[in-house]
Amino acid sequence: AEAEPVRRVGGLLRVTHQAVARGDGVEQVLWQLWTESxxxxxxxKQVERGGSLAAQADRDLDAVVALFDAAGRYVDRLPRASVASFADYLGAQRIAGDTLAPAAVPGDGVSLLTAHAAAGREWTVVAVAGVQEGAWPDLRLRGSVLGVERLKDLMAGVDDDAVSQTAPILAEERRLFYLAMSRAKQTLLVTAVSGEDEQPSRFLDDLEENGADDGGLDSRMKPPGRSLVLAELVGELREVVCDDKAEPARRRRAAKQLARLADAKVPGAHPSTWYGLLPASSDEPVHPPGDLIRISPSTVEILTKCPLRWMIERHGGSDPAQLAAVTGTLVHGLAEAVSSGRTEAELQAALDEAWVRVDAGAPWFSRRERRRVEQMLQNFVTWLERSRAELKEAGVEQDIEVELPAGGSDEVRVLLRGRVDRVELDADGRPVIVDIKTGKVPVSGADAEAHPQLAAYQLAVLLGAIKGSNEPGGAKLVYVAKANNKTGATERSQPPMDEVGGKQWLELVRDAAASAAGPDYQAQENPDCDRCPARGCCPLRPEGRQVPGP
Structure with missing residues (x-):
């Protein structure tokens, strides 16, 4: 399987060789190579699915189109050129060419060049833009992926000190910066941005120390001028219109210009599209009083942590196609197959068949994830074998459903239902809930004892959701992604729930269901905020905090 990419490349090389041998032109060879690939x-398909892979696919398609455009221009210029000469032409380019225009810039045009390409040339005015720390100088170590250059230095006895490796790079970057500045005959403009995420380059300090002349060095931070971007113009006009302290005449002029832009269908110009001005479309709860609210034990966990996250994820705010979710579903399916008596060969065949449909990105990453899934499966098998002395299997992927008893004057009706990964019986015949987790970081022992999902499952057992016994024997989280020498997989346990604990959790589950009824969903800070998929819409997070209303 690992040699498959090499075989595909070899096949494409054979196709290319055959096309060249037939005497096909550059464009014909490229087209055949593209279709055969x-x-x-x-x-x-990646573009249609959306997400980060779609953005990368867009860039790849743009690159292919640019390649065919370059081939067309090259053939127009040299109709009888060979494929080898076209490859040499592309390899010699420092900046991709996109027109048949001559190298000299006509009239009052501007040359856009890298510092290397500017060597040996001069201009009256030169602008060196984007002189930011981290970009110029760029102190990343150059060399191959395997670090062959570093290995040669070590074998030659050269000091493997980080400073000794970056010092030559810094010197080269400084020479390149001076080269770019020295291209100016009269006026030099060097620009940088100073902000929370970006800082000007250290090279600007060299300018302040050595660059003063009779006219002085102007290093002032100048306020940005008015942008020529239409969206920023709309924003500026809206700011004036919504500013109660602005002069009435100025506000009227801004409103008039916004009306003109709105008539021209400019996005954001019409007040009906302004966030915060329109009233809420509805203030009715999602579940009216007396309605039956259906929640699962996993839902109880999310609602307990943050009702807003639950609402956003419930209505499309999460991506079920994410690799972690896909591999989690796959591992659960394989664990179920283990319990049904499938052999190791059958499990591997099932994994092979399923993995073909998993989009794990780069081949090397896909191979790593595949090995990780195999290891999780092995950890589960080991856990299953070693836990038989204490537990006896009573059910796999077992559905539970129970309506919570009414709570006095509480109008909330709650149906608790879900699917348990495994139901085991302890030595006393009591049901033990087992939930398989594929996450890499187990919760602490204290968090497991108060784990809402496990508690909701135990509450369901206490209320008679599992036939044969309404006395819970506890619950376990089994982290198959983290091996354990003793048990096979890392465990976290929750003690059996008694009647007192059952009453407490009954109220907590009712409260969670009430928070799901709406219409208001509160954002609650919790340890999962940094990796919450809904943080882009959360008012507690900088990236999700709404702009102030007028």
């Missing part, structure tokens, strides 16, 4: 359908 099969990348078209793959990239188009």
């Amino acid at each position: 099969g990348l078209q359908d793959k990239l188009l």
Whole structure:
């Protein structure tokens, strides 16, 4: 399987060699190579799925189009050129060419060049833009992926000190910066941005120390001028209109210009599209009083932590196609197959069949994830074997459903239902809930004892959701991604729930269900905020905090 990419490349090289041998032109050879690669359908499917892979697929398609455009321009210029000469032409380019225009810039045009390409040339005015720390100088170590250059230095006895490796790079970056500045005959403009995430380059300090002349060095931080971007103009006009302290005449002029832009269908110009001005579309709860609210034990966990996250994820705010979710579902399916008596060969065949449909990105990453899934499966098998002395299997992927008893004057009706990964029986015949987790970081022992999902399952047992016994024997989280020498997989346990604990959790589950009824959903800070998929819409997070209303 690992040699498959090499075989595909070899096949494409044979196709290319045959096309060149037939005397096909540059464009014909490229087209045959493209069609034989099969990348078209793959990239188009990635674009349709959306997400980060779609953005990468867009860039890949743009690169292919640019390659064919370059081939067309090259053939127009040299109709009888060979494929080898076209490859040499592309390899010699420092900046990709996109027109047949001559190298000299006509009239009052501007040359856009890298510092290397500017060597040996001069201009009256030179602008060196984006002189930011981390970009210029760029002190990343150069070399191959395997670090062959570093290995040669070590074998030659050269000091492997980080400073000794970066010092030559810093010197080269400084020479390159001076080269760019020295291209100016009369006026030099060097720009940088100073903000929370970006800082000007250290090279600007060299300018302040050595660059003063009779006219002085102007290093002032100048306020930005008015942008020529239409969206920023709309924003500026809206700011004036909504400012109660602005002069009435100025506000009227801004409103008039916004009306003109709105008539021209400019996005954001019409007040009906302004966030915070329109009233809420409805203030009715999602579940009216007396309605039956259906929640699962996993829902109880999310609602207990943050009702807003639950609402956003419930209505499309999470991506079920994420690799972690896909592999989690796959591991649960394989664990179920283990319990049904499938052999190791059958499990591997099932994994092979399923993994073909998993989009794990780069081949090396896909292979790593595949090995991780295999290890999780092995950890589960080991846990299953070693836990038989204490537990006896009573059910796999077992559905539970129970309506919570009414709580006095409480109008909330709650149906608790879900699917348990495994139901085991302890030595006393009591049901023990087992929930398989594929996450890499187990919760603490204290958190497991108060784990809402496990408690909701135990509450369901206490209320008779599992036939044969309404006395819970406890619950376990089994982290198959983290091996354990003793048990096979890391465990976290929750003690059996008694009647007192059952009453407490009954109220907590009712409260969770009430928070799901709406219409208001509160954002609650919790340890999962940094990795919450809904943080882009959360008012507690900088990236999700709403702009102030007028």
